[in-house]
Amino acid sequence: MRVAVLGLGIIGSRAAANLQRNPKNRVSLWNRTPKGLEGEIPDLIEATADADVIALYLKDGPAVREIAERLWASSSGTPVLLNHSTVDLETTRWLAGECAKRQWGFLDAPFTGSRDAAANRQLVYYAAGDPLLLEKLQPFLLETSKEVIACGEAGRATIIKLVTNLVSACTVQALAEGLATASHHGIEPETFTSAVASNACGSPLAALKLPTMASGDFEPHFSLQNMLKDSRYVLELAKGLDTPAIKAVSDRMSELCDSGLATKDYSSLSSPYLDS
Known part of the structure; x- marks a missing residue:
């Protein structure tokens, strides 16, 4: 070939x-x-x-x-x-x-x-x-x-790719908020990660992202700016529908890209919580 x-x-x-x-x-x-x-x-x-x-x-x-x-x-x-x-x-x-x-x-x-x-x-x-x-x-x-x-x-694969990325972006934001809230109350990241793994919300994505989110290791596997781009494509697809979750996460990613995290992994959604 x-x-x-x-x-x-x-x-x-x-x-x-x-x-x-x-x-x-x-x-x-x-x-x-x-x-x-x-x-x-x-x-x-x-x-x-x-x-x-x-x-x-x-x-x-x-x-x-x-x-x-x-x-x-x-x-x-x-x-x-x-x-x-x-x-x-x-x-x-x-x-x-x-x-x-x-x-x-x-x-x-x-x-x-x-x-x-x-x-x-x-x-x-x-x-x-x-x-x-x-x-x-x-x-x-x-x-x-x-x-x-x-x-x-043709076109159906694009739709599937975009809507599955919607799920990934919203999931990582939810993981970031859960990790931050648990840590705020003195629960160790390892305990939270283990609990998620045994819960219905556990997933390969959670297993991959939670350890690096807890440590602040945002070496890019899939960049925040690329996930932001995809979230905007999803919002175009969803016109006429009420999609508050991806709208909120898209806005959050835009703020973090503007703050200097654009080239970091999209797990940097947890970055604002690291010092809290």
């Missing part, structure tokens, strides 16, 4: 490294700001020339639109475009329509999983689009993931 991976952040760089481990793949990498990684090509058009698959791990909707337009303006081939970036629903539908016009294959394929999952091929892709194309590319997708969940027509 001739593959171009565009976007070499926390996830894209690790997914690319996994693809490079398959000697049958020829992998080219590109990032707006060069990272100096093996296989990286500074020029976008050169990096994607004659690619069978172009995989996008970009920051947001505007970045995806800009790069897609640059590709279409210069490409003479008809590769498959895999959008793994978390974007708004309108951008996904636009990508699907524009790819169809040009006879490019397209899959709407955002993922769940953060830094360590990406490194260990433990991502899960929500994948939507042509079922025959998805079937063909499933082995390729499994080179960077442990599971591919078929979601139907």
